Amino acid sequence: MPHLGHLEAGNRHDLHIGISPDAPDEGQLHEEDGAYGYAHSYETSSRFDGPGLRIVLFVSGCLLRCSYCHNPDTWHLKDGTYISAQEVLDRLAKFAPALRALDGGLTISGGEPLVQAAFTRRILAGAKQLGLHTAIETSGYLGDHVDETLVPGFTDDPANVEGIARFVAPMKNVEWVEVQPFHQLGAFKWKAMNLEYKNAQTPTPTPDLIERVIEQFRAAGCRVR
Numbered sequence: 001m002p003h004l005g006h007l008e009a010g011n012r013h014d015l016h017i018g019i020s021p022d023a024p025d026e027g028q029l030h031e032e033d034g035a036y037g038y039a040h041s042y043e044t045s046s047r048f049d050g051p052g053l054r055i056v057l058f059v060s061g062c063l064l065r066c067s068y069c070h071n072p073d074t075w076h077l078k079d080g081t082y083i084s085a086q087e088v089l090d091r092l093a094k095f096a097p098a099l100r101a102l103d104g105g106l107t108i109s110g111g112e113p114l115v116q117a118a119f120t121r122r123i124l125a126g127a128k129q130l131g132l133h134t135a136i137e138t139s140g141y142l143g144d145h146v147d148e149t150l151v152p153g154f155t156d157d158p159a160n161v162e163g164i165a166r167f168v169a170p171m172k173n174v175e176w177v178e179v180q181p182f183h184q185l186g187a188f189k190w191k192a193m194n195l196e197y198k199n200a201q202t203p204t205p206t207p208d209l210i211e212r213v214i215e216q217f218r219a220a221g222c223r224v225r
Helices: 085-101 113-129 158-168 187-192 207-219
Strands: 036-046 054-059 081-084 105-109 133-136
Touching: 036 085, 036 113, 054 085, 054 113, 081 085, 085 105, 085 113, 105 113, 113 133, 158 207
Parallel strands: 054 105, 105 133
Antiparallel strands: 036 054, 036 081
16 A cells, blocks of 8 residues: 555645655556545635635546646646545544535545546545535546637637537536636746646736637626636
C-alpha cells in the first residue's frame, strides 16, 4: 500500500510534484471500494465552484492534456497525496454547519474526478449524509472538445459557441452554463515542470468577448453566468 499522508488546506495554485512516487499511472488505476485516493489540495472558502460558500477538493489524475490547463500538476496520481476518504469526511464535518448555513457545500474538482470514480463517489455520499449540496467539475469523458473553456483564438469562434449553446440548451439536467475565461495563473507550473507551454502569448478574454459568449448561450435558451 502507498504511504498514507495527510491533506492540509492549501490553494489550487500551489505546486505539488512527486509527493507519491509509488502511485500507479492514472490510466492504470484499479480502484476497489474508494476508501483511499490521491488528492492535490483543498480550499475552504470558494464562491466560484458552485452555489454558496464551498469547500473544494482537488483530486489528482487526468487523462486529458489540455494545452491551457492551469493545474498540470494534477494530471498524475504520483503528484497527489494518498489519503483516506474518511479523513476528507472528518474534516468536512467540521465545516458542515457553516456550509449549510451559507447555502454551500462540497465541490470535487481536479484533475478529473472520474479518474477516481469510487473515491469521488464515497466522498460525495458522505457529504450528502452531512446534509451538504454536492457538485463535481468534470470533463465527463464525452469527447475531444468537452474540455474547451473560453480561449481566444481556439474556442471563441461565434459558430463554435453557437453550436455548443444549441446542443446544451435542450438538456433538462443542465441547470447552469458557466463561461470560464482562459487565464495565465498556472503558467509558472508548466515552467517548473519543464513542460512546453504553447499558450504563453495567448491573451485573456476581454470583457466584451466574455459578454458576447454569455449572450450567445442566453439567446439559445441557457441559464448562463
